[in-house]
Amino acid sequence: MAGQEKQFTLAGLAETFGLVLQGDGSVVVHGVGTLAGAGPGQLSFLANPRYRRELAATRAGAVVLSADDAGDSPVPCLVAKSPYVAFAKISALFEPAPAPAPGIHASAVVADDALVDPGAQIGPFVSIGARSRIGAGAVIGPGCVIGDDCEVGPGSVLVARVTLVTRVRLGARVRVHPGAVLGADGFGLAMDAGRWIKVPQVGGVVVGDDCEIGANTCIDRGAIEDTVLEEDVRLDNQIQIGHNVRIGAHTAVAGCVAVAGSARIGRYCLIGGAAGITGHLEICDKVTITAMSLVTQSITEPGEYSSGMAVQDSRSWRRNAARFRQLDQLARRMGALTKD
Amino acid sequence: MAGQEKQFTLAGLAETFGLVLQGDGSVVVHGVGTLAGAGPGQLSFLANPRYRRELAATRAGAVVLSADDAGDSPVPCLVAKSPYVAFAKISALFEPAPAPAPGIHASAVVADDALVDPGAQIGPFVSIGARSRIGAGAVIGPGCVIGDDCEVGPGSVLVARVTLVTRVRLGARVRVHPGAVLGADGFGLAMDAGRWIKVPQVGGVVVGDDCEIGANTCIDRGAIEDTVLEEDVRLDNQIQIGHNVRIGAHTAVAGCVAVAGSARIGRYCLIGGAAGITGHLEICDKVTITAMSLVTQSITEPGEYSSGMAVQDSRSWRRNAARFRQLDQLARRMGALTKD
Amino acid sequence: MAGQEKQFTLAGLAETFGLVLQGDGSVVVHGVGTLAGAGPGQLSFLANPRYRRELAATRAGAVVLSADDAGDSPVPCLVAKSPYVAFAKISALFEPAPAPAPGIHASAVVADDALVDPGAQIGPFVSIGARSRIGAGAVIGPGCVIGDDCEVGPGSVLVARVTLVTRVRLGARVRVHPGAVLGADGFGLAMDAGRWIKVPQVGGVVVGDDCEIGANTCIDRGAIEDTVLEEDVRLDNQIQIGHNVRIGAHTAVAGCVAVAGSARIGRYCLIGGAAGITGHLEICDKVTITAMSLVTQSITEPGEYSSGMAVQDSRSWRRNAARFRQLDQLARRMGALTKD
Structure with missing residues (x-):
């Protein structure tokens, strides 16, 4: 080393x-x-x-x-x-936290009206769009693409190959890992005469101070208002955050979680790996969701919630799963027995 | 703004x-x-x-x-x-839909025998491989990689950092979001004397007019024939489409869905977030799959299908899940009771 | 063609x-x-x-x-x-396996103390960091980012837009598909006085000979020691491998699988699509996990294991799922009946 x-x-x-x-x-x-x-x-x-x-x-x-x-x-x-x-x-x-080496790499392409702090480091093959601003001590690693109207706060680090599409505003000391995409269009569609039409996505993404965003994680821009991460939110890799989601401060989300549009997650929540959260619901503060669980309704009480089923040997599993498919019938027969 | x-x-x-x-x-x-x-x-x-x-x-x-x-x-x-x-x-x-600014950025690397329409816009740090063609009014954003034998139809937009690996053909007005990878090798392996050997993947990807492909979504190239999206298919972010999948026109797929190789999905289907679809099966037209459901067999009737289980408080969940593991036994005892 | x-x-x-x-x-x-x-x-x-x-x-x-x-x-x-x-x-x-065209593209940015074998091919818009080494016959495709202290073994191919963040060592004939991120920080956090502090991730990633890593797959660097793939491991797309995971030789993992930190997976295992494996457990050799299953405890016997539930029509599903939520109660009543 x-x-x-x-x-x-x-x-x-x-x-x-x-x-x-x-x-x-x-x-x-x-x-x-x-x-x-x-x-x-x-x-x-x-x-x-x-x-x-x-x-x-x-x-x-x-x-x-x-x-x-x-x-x-x-x-x-x-x-x-x-x-x-x-x-x-x-x-x-x-661990040597490398100090930024201020300056703009010769290969970088920076819009005329972008504002790069002299104390920021812009790596090779970076492009920065119109009206975007890069704060003091920020590091924009190789291959990052920053679109128009974005902001990277002081001390923030985009490790490499990060995309901020448009109207993405990062606070101070935010760390974004490679392959993350912030500010892509939300998935807004309306069916019109047998064809989809795209609902324009004009909001942005706001990421609070001290957040961390994992590799290949996506945070979509809002449809109208912004998608918001409050301060100190920690997202692992491969997470999908839909448009207009709001995640409260100090919440941590493990890898491969999917959060659908307009869900609101509270503060100090812990979301386990590969969990799913459907849209337009609210999860209160201090909720833990265990791995591979699915949240389909609002949660109003702090505590731990689960629906991830653990493996059995496949033979047993298949037998039990077959019974599950008739569980309602089974319960009815049970009810009849009890009544008699 | x-x-x-x-x-x-x-x-x-x-x-x-x-x-x-x-x-x-x-x-x-x-x-x-x-x-x-x-x-x-x-x-x-x-x-x-x-x-x-x-x-x-x-x-x-x-x-x-x-x-x-x-x-x-x-x-x-x-x-x-x-x-x-x-x-x-x-x-x-x-929403100001920015008109393409035709021309090839000075930093772009374009193969001699690639054909770029004079009305197309090629951004910085783009590379375009042999025999590939970019249509009129197409926009290839910063950092995109287009390999050999690809085609981008007129008016299509690759927002940024999109990869078309090889033999990927996009129709007109297709929109692809950052980080998407089209045309990577399908997952084809054969076990030979205790080691995997790679099955060559020589097909391509064909994407119809008016499709939209979300950020960090992958569509693998076919093993022999092509992987196909018909027109007006809408894919959200972080989706995995295996080799030789075919998705019918006007179908919409929410984020984090996994579709295994050679699955065929019909027209006007709606696939919920983080659902899984195994390979070599067929889903007919107008099928809705709800979030986090798993499809393991062909579906031949239109309608809505589910298997995503919603959370309970973990204590209740654990008790119920423990019983599930003996459900077959429970049902047998139930059967015995009923018979007597 | x-x-x-x-x-x-x-x-x-x-x-x-x-x-x-x-x-x-x-x-x-x-x-x-x-x-x-x-x-x-x-x-x-x-x-x-x-x-x-x-x-x-x-x-x-x-x-x-x-x-x-x-x-x-x-x-x-x-x-x-x-x-x-x-x-x-x-x-x-x-399938014409294109021979490498040795040489470093004019646009590539290579650190002075990086060692690139004269027989290696370095594509456009590639950056290679300090002390990294690229072996003979290796191909580093367009837009790849290789950080400090990395190694790419002879004959290995990084197709395009691959990131090796730091301390990533690939063996011989490894193939990595676009968008993959190897060596990003593991998700290590400690809660201190109401705020997260980051646990430094100082380990690396070691990938054995003949491994294949799919598009947009992530393999995090270890917290202290390395994350390890033994030889001939095959990972499909969109997979998340947490820090300090170890995967045994000849194991194949299908798309969208999530493996949490410090899990150890044996040799000759087959992990089905979108399965989840929680951290700090061990799976022995020759285990098959079917699609969308969740492993939460160590597996010590070879064989096939499942917990992925297949779809029913939503009406039936909802009825059965509702009963599941009272399954423990149902089983107790059943038990009471049997006793009497």
Whole structure:
């Protein structure tokens, strides 16, 4: 790996992040690793109980863990209320976050009336449309296409090959991964005399500060008003967000989720992978939807909701599924029996 | 927003689109808005009954609605048989459909034997392969890749970063959104002595006139013959269309649908979001599949079909799902009871 | 179609591929076709029993088929143990696999310390980052973005618009289709005082020899260690592979599958379209998962597993689904009845 190596003592990390040191504070770490894979100079962590059995045999130089697990650590450790959070913060010290290299690559094509901050970095093969603005410290990676009337806030990063079609406004420190498409036309159609006619999509997309948008995720522009992500929304890869959806602050959405038009999702929600949410409904704050579940009606109570069915061996599954197809009949016969 | 503003009187719109005017025909509108969001100079519409309650309080300059709702409008209105269609048509007057700016961007790389109509617009960072043809009035946006032996019909638009891999033929007025990939190899594999061998994919993709292909949607090229979309097929985002699929005219497919190889879907079908359709089957005309449903066998009767299960609170769900896993047993016991 | 035409006699093909010739060995074929579509100069095949009824009427010049079907062939044929494999190999003779045209396109942007083999082909609008290496005979198609510290093995092909974000290492003869994104950050988040903080993703992606990655598929880089595809893994389009997933050799995954972080999938598995696999679990070798099924726990026995429910007409479905929501209750009442 490239870059000069950084290193820290456990004592120093404990002080910086307000953690409790257990063991030799002079131990030096210069990178991170998993419990099973880390070597002597590396810091590891234990947050997920699944990996607890790996603690005893770890060869890591030190481990970040909770008070409950600290007694079992064979090596020096940093005790944290939330080991995952502490590890995330420490880990960020080692990962070289490359500073933007301000300037516009010679190959980039920038509209005359676009405004690029002198502190922004515009990579090769980028095109920027009319009246668009790129903020200070923003990085527009190779192959990005930014259409007309867009805005990229300060410190935001479009990693590579991101498309902002038109009227897309990103706040500060937004991170968008490759292949994401923001601001494509929503799916608005009306059937007229046996043929579809396209309903013009004239709204935009507004993405709040500190949002993250995964690779190949799509967020359509609104039909009339905007599609909105409030601040600190986190979208994984391959997600589809329809026109005029609104997602509340601090909500996280796992990969391959489909959200249909005009759905409103609250704050602090967690949407599991490949879940589906139909249009024109509302999900309140603090709702968790588990993987591959389908939401077809508004949810008004916080809590966890599911409809993803787990696999069985196919023979059993087919037998049960066949019965499901007559479940109503079965229940009626059951009802008749009970009554008699 | 950019562009010069257009404006129309209600009376003028009524005449142009054959609508019934109710109220002051001299009212001028210069844009569109939602019932809740529109101001005095804006035209709104009421098509979805969910929004009926917003009519009374609207501040819109005028509203397009049905005869049934016209009595409740607090503002002048245009009465239409299909308010959504009428609104779509009127709305198109306001959305500036940018005319192509004919010419080939200096950065584009065009094969010597490719044929680009002088009336076509080729954007920056576009590459066009051997023997491909771009029709009059077509727009190839920034970053598109067009391989060999492709054809883009007159008036078609590839918004940006679209890939036509090879042997992809688009009709007239086709619109393809960013990230879409047409003509990638179908998933053809044969297991030979413990290793996969690739089955060559030598067919193409044929897309009829007036189709629309959403962002990051994929349509694979056929294995031998072509994958075909008939005219006026509308695909939303993130859809996967396998090799040798055929989709009938005027069918609309919502986001994240997966259609496996050699499936044939009829005309005027509606496929709901994230539905799955397995391969080598046939769906007749005028079939509706609801969201997250799975089609594993041919459908020969028009109508609506479902298998997407909606969420319950997770505790209830888990209990019910556990019973489902023994449903066949339950039904057998039930049968035994009934017989006795 | 372009290119000079190749042609072969049946006798020659029989000898080359060790097939049994039935009928006139001097028959010449110059291309391939389906049973229904092939003409006299074309070779067809019968592998899927669904198409057996098309054999009698075929106008193909010859057919590749199994011994069981050979008696029914109206035309000369090549008898194979696995007709699909034999056809795949013969078909590859006709499909012109374009030889790489070594060299770096004038528009490409290559980092000073990147190493491009003189036998590699780098297309237009490609960018290659620091310390990355491109092997002999590799083809990097138009619009690809290769970040820092990546490696593309000899003979590998990135068709077009592929992104290797960083620390992505592809083996030999890997084929990646347009829009695929390898090495984007995994979805690692920790909630800290009401806000998400990003967990740095510092691992890479390792893809073994002879893998194929479909269009718009994403493979995230590992959080700490690498995300790994062993050799000969075949991924279709629109698949999402989370961080630190490991997929065993010779496993094939159909389109739109979602695999969550740290899942381990064995060798020789077949994962059906739009299936979901949750994180931190293990699937053993030789497991088949059918379409739209959800795996939430480890699978330790080879075999076929399902949970994808097939459609019914919506009216029946709704009735049955309503009963499902009270299935636990129904089963309890059933239990009570049985006891009495």
